[in-house]
Amino acid sequence: MMSGSGDPAGLDATTLNCHELGLSFGGHKVLNGFSVTFAGAGITAVVGPNGAGKTTLFNVITGFIQPDSGECFLGDKQLTGRRPHSIARLGIGRTFQDVRFIARLSVIDNLLLASNAVSGPTGIGLRAFLSEKRIREEHSDRCAEVLETIGLTQKAGDTASTLSFGQQKLLSIGCCLMNPRKYYLLDEPFAGVHPELVVTITETLKKMSKSSEVIFIEHDFEIIEKIAERVVAIHQGHLIVDGPPDQVFDTDSVLEAFVG
Amino acid sequence: MEYVLHILMLIVIYSVLAYSLDFIVGHGGLVSLAQAGFFGIGAYAAALLSLKFGLSLPTVFLASICLTALMSLFVSVPSFYLQDDYFVVVTFCFQMIVFSIFNNWLEVTRGALGIPGIPLPVLFGWEISSKSEFIVLGLLILAFSALCIWGLTRGAFGRILHGLREDEVYTESLGWNVRAVKIIAFAVSAVLAGLAGSLYGFYVAYIDPTYFTVMESILILSIVIVGGAGSFAGPVIGASVLVLMPEALRFIGFTPSLAGNMRELVYGLLLVLILLFRPQGIAGKYDFTQSKGAR
Structure with a gap:
């Protein structure tokens, strides 16, 4: 320190x-x-x-x-x-004081949205246009790992807005975790x-x-x-x-x- | 039969326009009143390039794509700095400027006189002359547009667009370059509207600025809302409803002049009813009455 x-x-x-x-x-x-x-x-x-x-x-x-x-x-x-x-x-990843995530997406889609952020040098690389199947395959292990860490494995397919406040906080931390920071x-x-x-x-x-x-x-x-x-x-x-x-x-x- | 084919052709053209606008409104949450402007740019590009330079259909389409993509920067760049109502005002201004150019640049557009005699398009030796042939071409463009939107909204790019719609600040905090996303989204939207315009120009063989007013932009937005923003079937459903409705009024017995005014009245009424009782539209997912990031 x-x-x-x-x-x-x-x-x-x-x-x-x-x-x-x-x-x-x-x-x-x-x-x-x-x-x-x-x-x-x-x-x-x-x-x-x-x-x-x-x-x-x-x-x-x-x-x-x-x-x-x-x-x-x-x-x-x-x-x-x-x-x-x-x-x-x-x-440098961050979360916000007012819990932020994409309420209308599922928990897993929120993680996938966060996980793609590291692709491409410009912030919106060609990988954003890869097929959905390939993206899900590539990130499935990491998603499973993060879901387990934040304790939301059972909620993976749920719409994020249905989570409790505490779970929403965990999801926002999980989104941060999807990328090595x-x-x-x-x-x-x-x-x-x-x-x-x-x-x-x-x-x-x-x-x-x-x-x-x-x-x-x-x-x-x-x-x-x-x-x-x-x-x-x-x-x-x-x-x-x-x-x-x-x-x-x-x-x-x-x-x-x-x-x- | 000719009448039915004409109505079908209008449904096809408005479906393409609705797909183009729904991409940014329904998926990206960026409400725009500039769509008729891009529609007009595509139509004028087709008219001028085929009349003055005798360019073939694929070349005209290519030129229309490049021009509308370039012009989309006039809308996408302000969206970096302005949100919601302020941004809508900018798109309204763009629409008015484009209309003024169509109306006043007499040397090029002939202003209110319009451009008559747009030649029939020829695609690899196939001269498209009858209404049914135009419908085939229209359906090809509609299929292309629908495929583009389907492909772009199903994967990661679609998720980023949805992120932009719900919470731009959060989406940027994840590492997505939201400005680049907006440039791409507006370019795709403008290109598809421009293609619809080029098709329309060839189909009617005569264009003038009155086809590309802000009222037309509002009509396209109405189609998106009625059909259902952010849904795959919404644009076609919305276009079918709003194209067929004035025709139905005609059969009720209104005179053509009255039917025209009634059309505006019924559009307004329909929109109010939709927003009150089915805010997500007939086939939609995105509720316009909910604020961004609503939990």
Whole structure:
């Protein structure tokens, strides 16, 4: 794990480096010279009170919002200025705070939609025009593996809109999992989920972190202490503390930011 | 018999147009009022190229394909930046501009005078002259269009289009270049509408701008909605209903001038009824009354 800011030169290809990010909405500074570096392994929790800039940070990294100042790099590749699909193809997958998937498609079709994303150099390669049979054959093993991981094997043929909220969250994580990514940015994966499914999501995140870094936004300190190896605390667009959970949660500035 | 064949030919042409529009509306969720514009571009391309340059049917079709695909960029590029109602306004503007060009570029299109005497098309030595021969050609183009749409919507590309329809932001987050998808979708849609236009130009042998107004675009959209957006049979069903309906009014005893006005009235009424009681259309899957990404 690394923290702080720095020049992207010399960082290895899996390092995600955000440097001096600044962003304002209507005069309100959401990110205010925010810098952080991720090493590409383990599980990191991003914490902070509402409006601290956590989701905005994810949106900036994944290209959905361009910062007013500062840059993000994945290794030596600049992310800032790239379109979201291009950043996803560089190896940064994400989920959203409002659970997103294609409601009218089946669970398996949602996974297939996600799995094809890595094909072709332009983001819409010739493989998008392959026969459906061939696509299903090529991805059947991976789909089965992901369905088992997220515990939705029995629901594969169901229309996604019929799933429970927790299952929908798992599906959105499963869609992320269909492609090998260097980073998975998960926005509140545990929020509003039944305790039974919390266990499934926890196990899924652990599996994901074996070959990638999982960065997730969370408000529940108990969950964070169970699974996160590192905590990045944000307040008013600043990085206030960065370190192991026990250390971060004992910090006065974190307690002050959360409790007031 | 000639009358029946003419009605059949209109159903075939409007079916092709409905397939072309349904591809972006029903599958991609991109409502467009520009379809009559592409229909007109195809018709004028056929008229001018065959009259002035004596080009053969395959060459005319090829030129129509290239021209309409190129012109589709005027609609697809704005769709990168505008969504929903704002985008519909852009397609409406495109339609109006194209109509104005047909109506005012007198040196080329002869404006309101139209272009008469479009020669009969010849396909590899086969001169297409009778209505039944035109229907055979029309059915070939309809089969080609239906096959294109079937192929493109059944596999991965269709899934991406559905993703675009339901949630563009999410689809892009998965790694799909949604701009490229839109360029391809609009080009395919415009090309098929242009082919229908070329066929129509050869069939009627005379075209003028009044055939390609925004009302025609609305009619094509109505066909898609009535038939059922996003379904394979919908375009043919919608075209059959909306082409046959005014003919039925004729037999009820309305005078031709009254029947024309009644047509608009009945179209409006039918659309309201469809949206109220069967929002997915006769054979459709996509409910227009549901918002994007509705769970």
